[in-house]
Amino acid sequence: MGGHSIETRHLTKQFGKFVALDALDLRIEGSKCVGFLGPNGAGKTTTLKMLTDMLFPSSGECFLDGISVQKDRKRALEACGVLIESPEIYPSLTPRQALEMVADLRNVPVAEQKIRIPAVLEEVKMSDWADKKVGKFSKGMKQRVNIAAALVHDPPILLLDEPATGLDPRGMAEVRDIVRGLKKRNRLVFMSSHILPEVTDVCDEVALINHGKLLFYDTLDNVTAKFSHGQISVDVNFVHPLSDADVAAKVASLPGIVRVEQLDPRRLRLYTPGGPEEEAKILRGLISAGLDVVSFQESKSALEEVYLSQISRGD
Amino acid sequence: MGATIPASGVSVPEGTTPALTSPASHIQVFRLARYQLRDYLLSRRFILMLGIVAVLGVILTSVIGYYRPASLLGTSDNFYNQIWAGAVTVVIVFAGVIFGGDAIAGEFQNKTGYFLMGLPVKRATVYSGKYVAAFVSSFVALVAFAAILLGNAAFYFGTGAFTVAFLESFLLAVVYLLALLGATFLFSSMFKTSTYAVLVVAVMFIFGFSIVQALVAGLIKIEPWFIISYASPVIGYPFDATIPAHMVTVTSMGPRGHTTSFTSYNPTYAEGVVIMLGYFLVTAILGLLLFEREEFT
Ligand SMILES: Nc1ncnc2c1ncn2[C@@H]1O[C@H](COP(=O)(O)OP(=O)(O)O)[C@@H](O)[C@H]1O
Numbered sequence A: 001m002g003g004h005s006i007e008t009r010h011l012t013k014q015f016g017k018f019v020a021l022d023a024l025d026l027r028i029e030g031s032k033c034v035g036f037l038g039p040n041g042a043g044k045t046t047t048l049k050m051l052t053d054m055l056f057p058s059s060g061e062c063f064l065d066g067i068s069v070q071k072d073r074k075r076a077l078e079a080c081g082v083l084i085e086s087p088e089i090y091p092s093l094t095p096r097q098a099l100e101m102v103a104d105l106r107n108v109p110v111a112e113q114k115i116r117i118p119a120v121l122e123e124v125k126m127s128d129w130a131d132k133k134v135g136k137f138s139k140g141m142k143q144r145v146n147i148a149a150a151l152v153h154d155p156p157i158l159l160l161d162e163p164a165t166g167l168d169p170r171g172m173a174e175v176r177d178i179v180r181g182l183k184k185r186n187r188l189v190f191m192s193s194h195i196l197p198e199v200t201d202v203c204d205e206v207a208l209i210n211h212g213k214l215l216f217y218d219t220l221d222n223v224t225a226k227f228s229h230g231q232i233s234v235d236v237n238f239v240h241p242l243s244d245a246d247v248a249a250k251v252a253s254l255p256g257i258v259r260v261e262q263l264d265p266r267r268l269r270l271y272t273p274g275g276p277e278e279e280a281k282i283l284r285g286l287i288s289a290g291l292d293v294v295s296f297q298e299s300k301s302a303l304e305e306v307y308l309s310q311i312s313r314g315d
Numbered sequence B: 001m002g003a004t005i006p007a008s009g010v011s012v013p014e015g016t017t018p019a020l021t022s023p024a025s026h027i028q029v030f031r032l033a034r035y036q037l038r039d040y041l042l043s044r045r046f047i048l049m050l051g052i053v054a055v056l057g058v059i060l061t062s063v064i065g066y067y068r069p070a071s072l073l074g075t076s077d078n079f080y081n082q083i084w085a086g087a088v089t090v091v092i093v094f095a096g097v098i099f100g101g102d103a104i105a106g107e108f109q110n111k112t113g114y115f116l117m118g119l120p121v122k123r124a125t126v127y128s129g130k131y132v133a134a135f136v137s138s139f140v141a142l143v144a145f146a147a148i149l150l151g152n153a154a155f156y157f158g159t160g161a162f163t164v165a166f167l168e169s170f171l172l173a174v175v176y177l178l179a180l181l182g183a184t185f186l187f188s189s190m191f192k193t194s195t196y197a198v199l200v201v202a203v204m205f206i207f208g209f210s211i212v213q214a215l216v217a218g219l220i221k222i223e224p225w226f227i228i229s230y231a232s233p234v235i236g237y238p239f240d241a242t243i244p245a246h247m248v249t250v251t252s253m254g255p256r257g258h259t260t261s262f263t264s265y266n267p268t269y270a271e272g273v274v275i276m277l278g279y280f281l282v283t284a285i286l287g288l289l290l291f292e293r294e295e296f297t
């Protein structure tokens, strides 16, 4: 364990009468990636901005490595790489100069800058643009430079607010690779996102908030085990259209199936209490019943089921 | 981030990487100013500023060269008093508007502030770093303007152009620049939209202060010592044989036997310098306090 930590104590933010974040108590430590999940407007950015002293809490306090952000932002942020709200970089600077600025302000020795800066620019695939002015870059390119800026001093803690914002699909995949790389090197990553596959893909733990309230914070495995007590749905496509009689006789009667929904003549959605073995058994059953299955896939990930059920409960 | 990237520092075990200690704040101020300055010097606004200086220089040079007014070309003191002392405040006001007007407001509007605020820097460091960069940029413009006037003076007065009085006046102009930039930074930190900030700063410095100054002196009949532009004539004092009287009252007989008196004020030398330094200090403190409380929403 790295011993690094991110903590919020009773963190609250009000905008006028509106409570954007309501007494958030969260303590994250060790080396892992924690996904900070929630729908738009849930309070993710608000939380991250208070963790970096961009916003002031209405009450409560934040700590990075035990140092109060509100009392000493300078020291608290030394351990962090920060990317919040897709910032802009001074347009006349090049990515290399912008990263030099960050490295200078963070005291990265010049000799080390000579190695780190090209390396992180390569990491975010911006080497070819290293000496062009940022002013004319696209949103995605700027975001890549922003990611590089958060990594340039090789920080033990990363606070990332929807880092994949503005990136193309390949860029999103690259961000995931970067985060996975950070995990391998035992960094502590706190990353907000509303992209569930991204979270499932790279995070070890998830914290879910909605309407400024924390719904849960646990490991991904525990979360899916604890909250998906309902059902998993599986979408199945067939070569031939199925009649109602076929559905009743050959599908609904299979053990493990709770409910069947016919989406269109060649497509069914099956509900099952779940488990991989159960699903495999159902697939075998369909085939032995003589049905030609084209595809068989969970319609939502386990996290998505949890997410949707938890979010809708709050509304 | 793969293993291809060398980790920072000496070989520390993974996961226990110590955080880099950030430099002392005063060092950060100058490091930040350096990059800010690079941005300024490569930007259109600097070219605009130099353009204004060049246009002013060309107009002054050609008008003086063509008409050669005797009153002006008697002594270098006369020359500087009438040409430099007035025009330099215009250059300083332009510099203030161009480099200071959106300095803080722009950080919010352009979202460049979010880039800086993720770094281990105090808010005061950001404010001061930007101030230093704006000051240096303006100073370069001021030097360029001084060089044009010195060149003109050298043409008419030879080595007699390089006087201690000019140096003294230049230093006073620098103090005025400090004060004026302080005030523009304060205005700039009151807004989160650059256009408003620039507009308010420009209107205040081009009309606002002089109107208020005239009103205060003319109607309320007190000395407008709290108006920054009131101090600016001090820049010309090194060229005066006698410094203008502190208070001048002109009384005139009105149509039906009414007497009206009009009082105008001139700052004393010391007063002018104190006003300028006072403006610098007060606006710097207020601006810093304001910025310290601003949120990046
Ligand atoms: N400056 C602000 N003034 C008023 N309301 C705000 C402000 N910033 C955010 N909010 C509100 O706070 C809530 C949380 O916003 P945010 O933290 O940005 O959500 P998220 O990042 O989870 O999408 C939203 O309802 C948003 O409208």
Ligand SMILES: [Mg+2]
Residues within 6 Å of the ligand: A044, A045, A046
């Ligand atoms: Mg957000």
